[in-house]
Structure formats: structure tokens, C-alpha cells
Amino acid sequence: MTVGFILNGEDVVVQAGADRRLLDILRDTFKLFGSKASCRVGRCGSCSVILNGKLVPSCLIPAFSVRGGEVITIEGFMQTDEYLDIAAGFARSGVEMCGFCESAKILATEALLDKSPRPTREEILSAFDGVLCRCTDPRTLAEGVAAASDARQRRLYGRAP
Amino acid sequence: MNEDRRFLEDLSEPLMLHAALVRSPCAHGELLGIDAPRLPHSYALIKAGDIPGKNRLDAFGRAMPVLADDELSYKGEAIAIAVGPDRFAVEKLAGDCVVRFREDTPVFAYEKFSSDQLEAKRTAVVGDPDAAFESAAHIVEGVYRTGRQEHWYAEPHGALARFAYDKLEISVATQWPFHVRRTVASVLGVKPEDVVVLPCEIGTHLDGKLWYPSLVAAFAAVAAVVSKRPVRILFTRGEDARFSPKRPAVTIRHRAAVGPMGELIALESRAVVDIGAASPFAEEIIDRLCLGSFGAYRCPHIRVEGFAVRTNTPPAGPFAGFGLAQAFFAIERHADRIAETVGADPVEWRQSHALGKSDRLASGALLKENVPSAELMDSVITMSDYRRKWSSYELMRHSRAGKEGRRKDGPLRGIGISFAYQGNGFLSTGTESGSYSVETTLEKDGTLEIRTSAVCGSRETAALWRRTASELLALDDEAVRLAPNRTDAVPDSGPSSLSRNVTVVTKLIERCCAAIRKQRFRDPLPITVKRSYRSPKSAEWDGIRMEGLPFSLFSWAAAVVEVEIDPVDYEPKVRGVWLSVDGGRILSDRKARSSLTTGVLHSIGWATRERAVLSDGAYDLQEMLSYDLAVPSEAPPVRIDFTWNDSSVPKGIGELPFSCVPAALVQAVSQAAGRGLGEIPIDAAAIRDALEEE
């Protein structure tokens, strides 16, 4: 089937079986390796992308579901100012990521801050319920997200939070 | 996204083929043949007979086939490699193959085993345990079990083999690049120098990528050589979780001869580990189980037996804490049982028995360093308010017994304490060459290059190496770099496991830099120095006589864990963990805390919710895909204290949580439930039974 959608701001068209996972289309066809293949059942978050404005596991999205939609992968998100807030916040707090879960953590943070710009600690931790990674230290992660939120407030409103 | 941090699944080559394995459906039997569907053009099925060199992986004196030839030893054993241009088609092709076999009765049980299941055995006696038992005031017995654990490292196993001029290059995430090289060379029947290993990004591996990647690399290499194209093999998570090595199941039986005041006079122990169909680390793990049998305590008379038992299940492998973690669980639980039997306080018992400077481990050499048992235990006791809590939870437990309507009462709480050590490196290198090196070059431009094949799972260790060098040579951090650790560019620094990176490799870098420092203003640049490590025979641990010194460096920790049992579902919830660590030189306090915290969380998982359960000799796919890893919102508060330590030497500390936390947790649950429990993962049904009984 012909699948046309917007990928990181560009119109793209790809030929794929209707049941091909979006994850595999992104990696194999478009060589976008930031979304990783791991559990393939939507649990671990490594394959997270933003589809039509919502954070979803791309391993559970069949090609036909993407038609006419808009997909933002970590590569696309990294071109935004919102990404810089998160990168700054994580760097400031020393959030270490093994690299495999990086897109999962960054996009989960973005999804949270988009909905809740000044999240509570509880909200922060719950935002990572779908990120399974052995390298995560919750305290540092929470500090990193809070610092990202601060960075965003400063950028948008010019004020220290 | 850093382009340098590429994982194997991100790599590909032009004209690359994909490989998938045909696996044995039979746990034990004879392979009769494979019926494959018609192979489309450019698809192939590679079998044992196609292997150009030796069909064998060797490590630590043990061997296993790369592809099963006639004997089938476990469900999932690789029998053939399907190769072709479309990954999905290859996967399907492998799945469509029908394996013909003649089935023998498989053996899955390990606790009761027959002599032909015995892979390795260790027996050691110190002193005169028989006499001690005869005159003992009390004899305290207990059986303890620890469960299997899945690593769930970031990326599942895989390897990519490609031709580069006259060499075969292997990209693979491995802790032991030179083992991959020698395995692949042997399997292909070529010289080691003809194979170049390029280690990929590995992430947090928890020791799950020590030897198995060599097997996976062999699959890719054979497929590449037979098909004359680059080949990549990648396991799915489900496949990796079902077939790659797990932390093995261990059962330890303790029998202690105890004096009237609770003094530990003799210990008789029997440890049995299920290594699955094969394991290169059979000797190492039973040595560690035996060494750890008496924990960090003085015990004059010991009889210890360790058995590594083969079963028709997937081969087991190292997991952080490897051998000692299981042993510490058992001895710490048994210490509590002893204390309870004689009515002693668990803390006082530990403190009165803890090893100190100039004590021996069994009949081994004297411990040279201070053992901060009192400081560490006092620290966690203070941080956690252990004494007050322990007393009040004891009171609550006693007042609860016999009351009706328990569920409406106050919470079921408990608190436990433990004490353990971590030693660096392997106990014995067995038949490994044991000579590992690091090389450094001070260049004309004043920069320093460090060349080592050691693989870092974290940036912290790499930073430690660079800082070590920069301090010794008075260079800026930026002037020190690590060469990419491809095997054609760096010396063999051995397996990166069991804190060798932090201790042995750091030491070698120090020695290199010290030599350069002597030469640098005397000899022209560039100056290259290579230093090697070979474990000196005299100091090596004799696991049979328990002589020598098992480790040159020990790090120590005490832990307190507080739990509350949910009266509805009987699951223990950890209210807090306090850890006090003597870890030698710590480069970054923040990073050390962070990695210890994750270790604590993984060890809680091992003790409570992570279950890798074999049924009929295999791990179920759905169960492994829903393997119960904790998420950040479920993490309890963890508080860590580093004791001041005047040692400037860095020591590995990553395994300490696995040796401390589970026992303290189970002690706490036992107090809350009113019954001594001795198995991990904790079974809620056992807690229910204990509470019903009350």
C-alpha cells in the first residue's frame, strides 16, 4: 500500500505492507535510527515517536494507521527549541543515558511538559511509566525534568522560575 | 543524537544479508535433520557441517558447540542459520523449518542431580568441622534459594560481519572483544589477526554480554564467509529474553555449629547452581559460592561444597554480583536465623563476627586493609533509625499474633540489615592466558592516547581512566583520549567484568603513566609504554584449600531495608533503603550515587518481582515480554553514604547492592510476616501463608 504522511515536517510517501510497523519503516526505509527496536510490544518506550501530536509506541503502529498523519521522531524533535530546553535540563542535572533509551526519555519529557509545564514530582515520575531501562536513576531523572521545565520557562517568559 | 553512539541495530552494510536462527524444539535428544521449505534464490540455510573451522566456543576451560550437530541439549539451541536479503523473510524461513529429532528424557531439576549432570565440583575443608559440630551448643540449619534474573540490557544481542580487504570485521556489543576475535577465528579456521572486532555501544549490560556475544558473532561470521556477503544477525527482545544466558538459580544449604552465646564455630555449606546446558563460568561461580559461603564473618571451621549442575535448559551466565550475591543472601539470612535461635540482636551478632583487619577469609591470607564493619553498620543504623524501628516492629509482631480482624490493624512492617563485600576480578583465570595489557603513548603534541580493549558500560569509568592519566602526567583532561578499542589497534586487556575496569585496567594505566613520567623529559616524544597484568600465582586463590587471597581489593557495604507488607495482596513494599559504602576512590560522588541507586533498584527487582521462570525447559515468550521491571514511579527512597576512606585506589562498588539488599529486604519481610523466609524472588503466597498462620 502507498502510505503518505508528514515525517519531521516533510511530505513523504512510502510503499509498505499495511501491517508493516511504523518503527521498521522509520528505521529501514528512512534510516532514522533514533527510535530503537526493543520489546516490540509497547512496553519499553525505546521506539517512542510523536504521531499526530501524541506520544506513541511506533512498534504498535501499523503502516495504514499513519496515512495522512504527522510523525515526529527524535531526529525531528532535536531541531526544536523545546529539545534544547530538555537537553539543557538533563545536562545540568547529570542525567546519564545509555543512548538506547535517549529518545524515550526525551520524548516522554516533552510529552509531559507539553501537557503540564510545571509538573509535580509525582507527575514527572509517572511520565516514565513507559520507559524501561536499566540505566535510569529516578532521582537524577526527576531533577533533570524539573531543570528542563525551568529552562523552558526562562526561554519562553524570560524569567527565572 | 551522538553519531558515535551507534548501536548494532543501527549498522548496516551495502548488500548486507540478514540471518536468523533455526532453534531446537527439543530439550534433549538427537538431531536427525532439518526439513526446510524451498529456498528462494539468494536464501541459504547453513548448518554445522558448513562451519569452516571448529564448531566450538571455548571459554574458561569449557566448550560448547556453535551449531548443534547431533546432540540437542536445550530448547532454543541453535541448529542452523538462515540467511537472505529480506530480514522478515529470513525470520519466517527460519521459523518454517521443521527440525526432526529423536527425543530423550530431558533433565530439568538441579537440586537433586545425578553424577552425569555434574559439570564442576568444589570441596573445601578448613579446620575440624566434625569435632566442632559434636560439641556445639546449637545446630542451626537453613535452605536458601535465589532465582534467575534477566538482564534486560538496552539492546538485544546481535553481530554484524563484513569483509574489509583481507580481514573479516565483526561489529558486536561485547565485554570481551578479544574473546570474540579468538572464537570467530577458531570457528572460521583462520588466524586471530585476520579477524578484527569493533565493539559497539553497549550501555548498561549488568554482565550479560561477557561470553555470549562471541557465539552470536560466530553465527554472523560463518554466515558471512559461507555466503560471501556481509551478514547481520539481531535477536528480537523476545528471542534474547528466552535464549540468552540469565543469572542462574542457586540453592544453598547451611548448617551451623553455634556456641552458647551464638558464636559461629563451624559452618557446613552446600551450594548447587543450575548452569543450564553449558556454561563457561561453571568453575568461577562455584568458587565464588564457596568463598561467599561464610560471608564477611569469621568462622574457624568450614566444610563447603559447591556443585555446578547441568540441565537441559538454556546456558546460564554472569549477572552483576555473580556467585557472591547468591552466597551473601544465604549467609546473611542464616546469620539472622542464628541470631534468632540464640536470642541475639542481629546487629550485635554481625558486629561481633565481622572480619577485621588482619583476619583471614577462611584459611586464606590476611586481609591487609581495614574492614570498616562497625562504621558501615553504625552509619546505616543511624541513617535509618534502625534500632527504634526494629524494636517497635518486633513489638507489633508479637502483639498481632492471635488477634482477629488483622487487616484493619496497623501496617505490617519490618526492617533488616546486612553486611557484605565486593572483590575485584576473577578468582581464577582457569585456562585463560591471564596476561592482559594496556598501552599508552605520549605524543609529540603533548596529548596522551590510552589503548585498551576494555569496554566501558558507563562514561564514569572512562572518565576515571582519563583523570588518572591526566593527574599523573599533569595534563588537561582534554589532552587525554581513549583510542577506539578495535582489536587491531589496542592490546588485549581481558574481559571487562567484575570491576576489572575500575581496578585492574586503572592500575595498568597508572603503571604506564608512571613509566612515561620517568622517561618523558629524558627521551624524545613520542613515548609508548605497555604494561601487563598477570595474576601472581602465589597470591591466587586456591578454592580447594581456601588459601591465598581471593582479591587484592575489597569494597564493603552495609544495608538496611525497611518494608511494609500490603495486607490485601501480600506484596512487600519497600519503604526505604539505606546503604553505606566504603568504595575507595570515587571520582564523582553524584555519579557513584546514581549508579549505586540503580543497582539497589535492580537488586530489589531480583528479590521481589523479576521472575524468569522455566517451564518445560524453556522461558515463555509472553512471560518474558512482560518481565516485571520496575519503573521510576515505583522506586523507593534510597539513601547512600560513603564512608571516608583514606585509600586513593578506586574500587568496584557496582555489585555491592546485589550482595546486601536482598538479604536485608527478606529479613525485613520476615519480621513483618512473622516467619523467616529464605527465597527470592519473594513469593506472596508464602507471605499469605505466614500471616494466616499467625
Next chain:
Amino acid sequence: MDELHNQVFSPGSLPELFSSWSRFPDAVLFSGGTELVRGQGGLVFRLPRNLIALGRIEELRRFSRTERFLDIGATATLSEILALGKILPEALRRAIAETANPQVRNLATIGGNICCPSRRMDTFAPLVALDARLELRTAVSSRWISASRFAPAFGPPLLGANELLTRIRLPLETWDYCVHRRLGTSRWPDDEGAVFSFIARAQKGILSDVRMAFAGKTLVRDREIDNAIIGKSLPLEARMATAFVDRWRTAVAEAQFPSGLLKDRFLNLVEQAVFGLCD
């Protein structure tokens, strides 16, 4: 590959849907799709040959509200429902908030959750307790059925041939007392996983309504036992609470539960919930 390809229909309206469905009666409905793909984990995705994707049908995604009811379209995602906030009854809100993870909640729909053929999923217990009603439509008919009648204790829900769940109607009532609990450490459907809902309200100190439901691999509920304490005054006497628990102890046969442990946990929840009315 020489495999048959999937056919996917994406109707834009209900009439279009029923038209495609009548031509391909074996076509499987796809909303979030999480149940269809759950647990596959292999490299290759396997989907039914003919699929009808419901994503373009606006009518199925709508929310509407009167004073007495909240209507939720069957293809509303779990996170869209959560975003409704406080208007959502607590029992349902808490169940959804604890389902799976944020990414999956953005995909999974309430309709898919309710219609799962192999077991009862997380929204089921609260929907039964709240006495939600479900609108089921075919090309030519429409009916409403209470959630408790929609699915039996075991087995697939009672959907007719080519019958579609279109709306979930939640009564907007005030409940004074709500006990919600999710069992199982894993958030993923397994034998030990289940959701327990217990809601009650009182008028002038008298219990006027009590509803309890427990759903996992099976559905457990009994209106008669619920009703036994209706009309009693609050705080409830301990002996009545005990009698309530005892009735459940007798009523529950071992076979209803996948394990003895789950049965014990259920009875503990019953006890905790009903004794909460004694305070």
C-alpha cells in the same frame, strides 16, 4: 513475499462502515489496535487479513454530556478520557490512569478495552460498578445494554454478528465512597492482574446504593450480595460487614479465579472495602 496482503478499509462514517462490513463480514475492527498486536513481540506483525480502521469516523470519538450522563465514543483513547478530569467518575478515572503506560494510553481505546475477547480489561470493573450502558449498533438496529450484561464471567463479550460498540454512557452520579484497587505488579494483562471497584452512597446516613465488581481474567459480581447491606445505617455495624464478607467467601468457588492467591486477594479487598464503611 508471496503472502496475501492485508486489506484495510477506512470508512468515514457509520453507513460506510456497515457497507464494507457487510461485504467482508470477517473483517476485524481496528481502533487503537493494541489488543490485536499485544504480545506479538516477533519481528513480523501479524494482522487479520481484512481490517476496518475506525479512526476516521468522527461520531465514534465524540464526547457529549447532559446533566445526568456522560457519553463517550467507543474510539476515544484512554488518555483523551483521562483528560476529561474531575467529571469522570473516580472509579473509572483511577482504573484508566493505572492502565499500561502513557504511550499505550494514547493509542488504546475504551471500546477496544471493553470488547477484548480473551479477558476483561481494566475499565470493565468500574464500568460495571457504575452501571454504564453500552450502545451497540448494526447496520439496521441499535440497542443499549448494561455493561454487566455485556460480558459474561468468562469468554468473549456478547456482541452479535457485525455489531459495533459505538458509545459508552456513564451516569453522572455522586458516589460518597469509592474503593479502587488494581492487583498485580505488572501493568500488563496477566493471570494475576485484575481491577476491583467498590462504590457506595448514602442518604441521610442510610446506605442507599452499593456496587461492587472485580474483573480480570473473569468477572466477579453479585447484585444480591451488594443489596444485602443497602438500607443499613452508617457507620455500618461490624457484624454486618463480617456477614458481607462471609457471603462472598461462600459464594466464591475456587474455579472462578485463576489462582487461590487471587481469590484470597479478592476476599481481602472485599473485607477492606466493606469494613471501610464501619468507620
